[in-house]
Amino acid sequence: MSFSACLLIEVLRTPEICRKLSLPEWDLLIRQARIATMMGRLYVLFEQNQLLDAIPREPFRHLRWGKIMADRHKASVVRELVSLRDSLVDLDEPVIVLKGAAYSGSGLGAGAGRLFSDIDILVPKAVLDGAEELLQMDGWYTTHLDAYDQRYYRRWMHELPPMRHGKRGTELDVHHNILPETAVVTPDAGLLFGRKVPLPEVDGLWRLGDEDLVLHSASHLFFDGEFTSALRDLDDINSLLKELCLLADRWSGLLGRAGELGLQYPLYLALYYCREWFALPVPDSVMAEARSQLPFGNLRLQFGLWTMNRGLLPDHESCSLYGSGLARWMLYVRSHYLKMPLRLLVPHLLHKALAPRFEHLFKSDDSTPRTVDEFLNQLGREKRV
Amino acid sequence: MNPHLNLKVGPFTVQVSSNIAVVLDGARLLYSDREIAPPDFVDFHISMARPSGLRGWWRPQVNFRLDGHAPFKPLPLSQALPMFEWGLNWCITSHCLDYLIIHAAVVEKNGQALVMPAPPGSGKSTLCAALVCNGWRLLSDELALLKLDGSGEVVPLARPVCLKNESVSLISGRFPQAQFGPVCNDTIKGDVAHMLAPADSVFRVEEAAKVQGVIFPRYIKGAETQLWLRSRAYTLLELAKQSFNFHVLGEQAYQVLRGVVDQSQCYDFHYSDLEQALQLFDELVDEVEPLTGQGDSQYVL
Numbered sequence: 001m002s003f004s005a006c007l008l009i010e011v012l013r014t015p016e017i018c019r020k021l022s023l024p025e026w027d028l029l030i031r032q033a034r035i036a037t038m039m040g041r042l043y044v045l046f047e048q049n050q051l052l053d054a055i056p057r058e059p060f061r062h063l064r065w066g067k068i069m070a071d072r073h074k075a076s077v078v079r080e081l082v083s084l085r086d087s088l089v090d091l092d093e094p095v096i097v098l099k100g101a102a103y104s105g106s107g108l109g110a111g112a113g114r115l116f117s118d119i120d121i122l123v124p125k126a127v128l129d130g131a132e133e134l135l136q137m138d139g140w141y142t143t144h145l146d147a148y149d150q151r152y153y154r155r156w157m158h159e160l161p162p163m164r165h166g167k168r169g170t171e172l173d174v175h176h177n178i179l180p181e182t183a184v185v186t187p188d189a190g191l192l193f194g195r196k197v198p199l200p201e202v203d204g205l206w207r208l209g210d211e212d213l214v215l216h217s218a219s220h221l222f223f224d225g226e227f228t229s230a231l232r233d234l235d236d237i238n239s240l241l242k243e244l245c246l247l248a249d250r251w252s253g254l255l256g257r258a259g260e261l262g263l264q265y266p267l268y269l270a271l272y273y274c275r276e277w278f279a280l281p282v283p284d285s286v287m288a289e290a291r292s293q294l295p296f297g298n299l300r301l302q303f304g305l306w307t308m309n310r311g312l313l314p315d316h317e318s319c320s321l322y323g324s325g326l327a328r329w330m331l332y333v334r335s336h337y338l339k340m341p342l343r344l345l346v347p348h349l350l351h352k353a354l355a356p357r358f359e360h361l362f363k364s365d366d367s368t369p370r371t372v373d374e375f376l377n378q379l380g381r382e383k384r385v
Numbered sequence: 386m387n388p389h390l391n392l393k394v395g396p397f398t399v400q401v402s403s404n405i406a407v408v409l410d411g412a413r414l415l416y417s418d419r420e421i422a423p424p425d426f427v428d429f430h431i432s433m434a435r436p437s438g439l440r441g442w443w444r445p446q447v448n449f450r451l452d453g454h455a456p457f458k459p460l461p462l463s464q465a466l467p468m469f470e471w472g473l474n475w476c477i478t479s480h481c482l483d484y485l486i487i488h489a490a491v492v493e494k495n496g497q498a499l500v501m502p503a504p505p506g507s508g509k510s511t512l513c514a515a516l517v518c519n520g521w522r523l524l525s526d527e528l529a530l531l532k533l534d535g536s537g538e539v540v541p542l543a544r545p546v547c548l549k550n551e552s553v554s555l556i557s558g559r560f561p562q563a564q565f566g567p568v569c570n571d572t573i574k575g576d577v578a579h580m581l582a583p584a585d586s587v588f589r590v591e592e593a594a595k596v597q598g599v600i601f602p603r604y605i606k607g608a609e610t611q612l613w614l615r616s617r618a619y620t621l622l623e624l625a626k627q628s629f630n631f632h633v634l635g636e637q638a639y640q641v642l643r644g645v646v647d648q649s650q651c652y653d654f655h656y657s658d659l660e661q662a663l664q665l666f667d668e669l670v671d672e673v674e675p676l677t678g679q680g681d682s683q684y685v686l
Contacts (some may be wrong), residue, residue, distance in 0.1 A: 065480055
């Protein structure tokens with residue numbers, strides 16, 4: 001099996017095996033967890049399975065550091081959500097919290113021990129400008145100041161250019177859909193608002209409906225080119241499926257919803273990998289039905305699985321398979337092609353490839369590189385989410 | 386696999402692997418008494434390697450990686466050793482949450498540790514190097530690891546002291562016994578060389594020391610040697626500002642700093658004459674009565 005290369009996946013699948021790990025194996029596990037940004041997650045998993053006592057002292061402190069960091073992130077995220085709710089109260093439209101912040105704000109298992117790099121929200125497209133204005137008044141400003149990038153986001157993407165808070169440094173993505181309008185599939189955002197659910201931890205905010213939560217997580221993972229924390233994302237999906245679909249046996253609702261939103265392929269991949277790698281008991285009949293919803297044949301599916309097998313593993317030398325580099329590159333190319341048709345993509349990539357070479361002739365580069373010296377002078381004034 | 390070197394640096398085990406002989410030789414020199422047999426568990430697996438491709442040999446560069454992740458842009462190969470030191474700082478400060486970590490030098494004499502936080506360019510490292518060549522014990526030149534258990538103690542690292550520009554000749558001229566690693570020219574901090582931690586400091590690296598003073602040193606050309614009390618409240622704020630993980634540890638970190646400033650005398654210190662500075666520091670630890678922990682509440686604003 002392809003995942004046998006990765007101890008982290010084996011432990012996520014069967015946490016009890018940690019009792020038998022040697023110290024060199026713990027060494028490897030900690031390294032894989034660090035690169036997969038899953039240290040806090042792993043701590044929570046051991047905690048839930050009453051295994052913390054079985055962990056030797058040396059690896060234990062790394063897991064504990066991960067948990068402390070995750071707790072800090074969680075507290076910051078909830079604070080940010082409260083302040084976002086207050087900033088957007090005059091919008092008079094529902095604000096849906098997406099991804100990690102939604103798991104955390106809903107007390108779902110997928111949010112436990114997790115780190116956040118930004119906060120994502122979804123508002124109706126009609127009020128996107130209004131939302132941006134309200135946020136600007138409360139100290140959020142736009143990044144990507146280059147005129148081309150601004151145009152690119154506003155015209156083609158499903159979100160505003162990322163925003164950052166002037167004081168707290170938190171990053172915020174304001175979406176009006178979960179996939180770009182130029183993508184091969186664009187779900188109808190209205191359908192998503194139709195099934196929104198109140199966010200338990202922050203009054204006045206919403207999250208996606210149960211099935212949509214899973215489907216968005218899957219489409220984000222399998223339609224996105226950034227696979228740096230792919231295993232963490234897959235583990236999120238596994239946890240969501242367990243909590244929202246498995247217990248209540250809501251598979252048919254999930255399959256039906258994937259059809260309505262056009263997200264059959266990411267759902268199939270999500271079910272496939274959660275079953276294969278994490279032993280999630282997805283019934284055979286559900287797998288067969290998910291497979292039958294795909295509009296393409298076996299050859300293309302096998303090719304997809306070949307690349308995903310590699311892309312989903314942590315990007316650590318110990319998890320490298322034959323062709324891993326090529327697969328990651330193909331996934332990256334694929335993500336662009338999924339987002340935009342070629343007639344838009346080719347000019348965009350040309351601009352990105354050529355513009356930087358000439359830019360310096362006209363202006364000084366004020367985008368400061370991250371160097372060791374900056375780090376030393378920075379002294380904890382780092383981004384604080 | 387590349388040749389590698391295993392080190393015990395204070396409370397951490399570190400493995401450096403490198404395909405560059407200079408890096409391993411340099412690290413072996415700077416950490417001469419710290420080499421250990423390959424341990425079963427390593428806290429930080431660091432690699433220092435030339436990039437593959439063009440910049441591996443044309444104006445060659447070096448990459449610092451922790452488990453394949455490169456937190457910094459590559460530097461010229463000649464700066465590999467300073468980069469290792471800076472990178473190790475990064476490993477410790479961005480992962481370890483067992484201590485409140487402050488950007489400060491820490492030295493100890495007569496059981497009294499002094500914490501000296503200061504921005505780059507304030508002459509902190511020069512003063513620190515001079516002190517440890519003059520009978521003080523080196524706990525750290527860059528990172529003060531404050532215990533979280535309420536003891537008000539600092540855990541030593543006893544790593545090399547990074548000196549810049551004229552400080553190198555100043556210290557090696559005044560203290561011929563000081564041992565140095567190779568000088569690296571033209572780094573982002575200027576010419577840089579590392580002074581080895583004195584053997585006694587390395588020998589006592591497991592021995593924590595209680596903080597009794599917080600001193601903000603500043604080298605000002607031509608200035609008189611001056612020491613004056615600084616308010617404990619402002620000292621606490623400044624320590625928090627100079628900390629790497631105060632915002633992660635939150636209230637716990639605040640309580641630690643409160644304990645530290647309560648048990649310490651806090652000073653601002655300006656100097657230009659190193660001899661006078663050394664004399665004054667010696668008087669300081671002779672004079673200051675170790676406090677009994679009743680939390681002296683003298684706040685000078």
